[in-house]
Amino acid sequence: MIFSQVLVKWYAANKRILPWRETGNPYYIWVSEVILQQTRVAQGIDYYIRFINTFPTVYDLAHADIDRVLKVWQGLGYYTRARNMHATAKEIVDNHKGAFPRTYQELIKLKGIGDYTASAIAAFAFGEAVAAVDGNVYRIFARLFGIDTPIDTQKGKLELKVIANSMLDRENPGVYNQAIMDFGGTVCTPKRPNCFSCPVMEICSAFRNRKVDQYPVKSKTIKKTERYLTYIIPQKGSQTYIAKRVNDDIWKSLYEFPLIETDRQMEVDEIVETDNWAKLFEGKAVDVLYFSSPKKYLLSHQRIFARFVVVRMDEESQLLKEKFSAINLSEIHNYSTSRLIEGFLAAEPVEKYFKKSTKD
Known part of the structure; x- marks a missing residue:
């Protein structure tokens, strides 16, 4: 069983229809990825549409007053995301003539764009063969391979990122990355995963050992x-x-x-x-x-x-x-x-x- 092929086939039959998947525009993809970092997909759709309608280009966002940006963002929380987006838009307009860099290595140099977002833009907009690794991906591979290294440690993140890139469909990185996001959002969920509808159930270490609820492993609980x-x-x-x-x-x-x-x-x-x-x-x-x-x-x-x-x-x-x-x-x-x-x-x-x- 080749994991990437099974996953892409599953995605073809089960993918969610989402507005940011109908475009290769890196600006739209960037906006959607930042919104979805701390927001459920169902909630994020309306905010994405409102944001894009208000700031349809990176120029519109860069030239907007920060108070206007925060007002449009209101309700999403984690306002640092909006402030960083505004700063990044200015950097793209001022230093890159309004054009997004086309590779992961160049994208990650932008202020406010981290590893996951740079990977997502590179894969979805420009077809670069790079794995976009977020909490969904950590959870899926921790369960699939029974990884006991805590995912909230640098060692755990590095170990799972190496695995994620080794499992990548290099011919269709954009489709594969979308597939694994949907898979983590609808099947291999954090709580009450739908294991019996999982296409890779038979090779999943956590399922075979009845330890699905024990993965991914975390080293500590942050006290509020x-x-x-x-x-x-x-x-x-x-x-x-x-x-x-x-x-x-x-x-x-x-x-x-x-x-x-x-x-x-x-x-x-x-x-x-x-x-x-x-x-x-x-x-x-x-x-x-x-x-x-x-x-x-x-x-x-x-x-x-x-x-x-x-x-x-x-x-x-x-x-x-x-x-x-x-x-x-x-x-x-x-x-x-x-x-x-x-x-x-x-x-x-x-x-x-x-x-x-x-x-x-």
């Missing part, structure tokens, strides 16, 4: 850091206040309300006694109108517990004037915010605490 955030939503007439996050932390370059972070979850009577509350309002009178229940939000390595406080004030503090922008609450959808804030505003009718703007 817990963070406690309280967002202050100031209300002054129809207006509130937001600022862009500029520190190297989660949600960089996204907009948010004034934030107080504490080392534990606090009630409203505790929050108003903190130094950060005093700095924010500088002793000016405010009325607490609303205090939300805790909202739990999970990131890859962090567990966020967030609460939201709506406060009415008659006079803005100097800090709010200098560090924040006053906007009508109804206009917040024009700004890129985290999914945490977006979800809260969609679920909670905080607008009832604000006067209706004459613009509305």
Whole structure:
């Protein structure tokens, strides 16, 4: 049994119809691969179409304002991807006259394009015989060959990359790489794999030894850091206040309300006694109108517990004037915010605490 031939035959009968597979345009392929790095295929389709419609060429992306890029990206999370794409687009336009390099070795030199993405573009757009190795591929070959080396180690990744390139269909690298992605996404899945519909079941070491659920092996489980955030939503007439996050932390370059972070979850009577509350309002009178229940939000390595406080004030503090922008609450959808804030505003009718703007 030749694995690549069996896989390509399986793919011909079972492939998913996806918009980025109808093109050899390296820009479209790049956009799709970056979106799919941390996003399920079913969810990614609409975001891909929206992104391509908004920025149809690498020139459009390179010349766009970063706030516009982040707004279009909103909802996908992992915003570093969008910032890196914007920087890479500028590099391609400025240094390569808008043309993508045609080989893996040249593509990987671009900022923000790593091993997998460079391999995918080289194989799908330019037909280079290189294996695009991601989590799907690690999982498939770890199970197929019973590889006990942890995949979250450099040794494990190198071992599986060598195997992946040895199994590659060098005559049809683009089709083969698409096939193995679909196979990992629909058959050899992380949980509850469809082993009895697998075309290579009879040669799979993990299946023969009834150890499918034990592969791939990982050396450690990353403990999530817990963070406690309280967002202050100031209300002054129809207006509130937001600022862009500029520190190297989660949600960089996204907009948010004034934030107080504490080392534990606090009630409203505790929050108003903190130094950060005093700095924010500088002793000016405010009325607490609303205090939300805790909202739990999970990131890859962090567990966020967030609460939201709506406060009415008659006079803005100097800090709010200098560090924040006053906007009508109804206009917040024009700004890129985290999914945490977006979800809260969609679920909670905080607008009832604000006067209706004459613009509305």
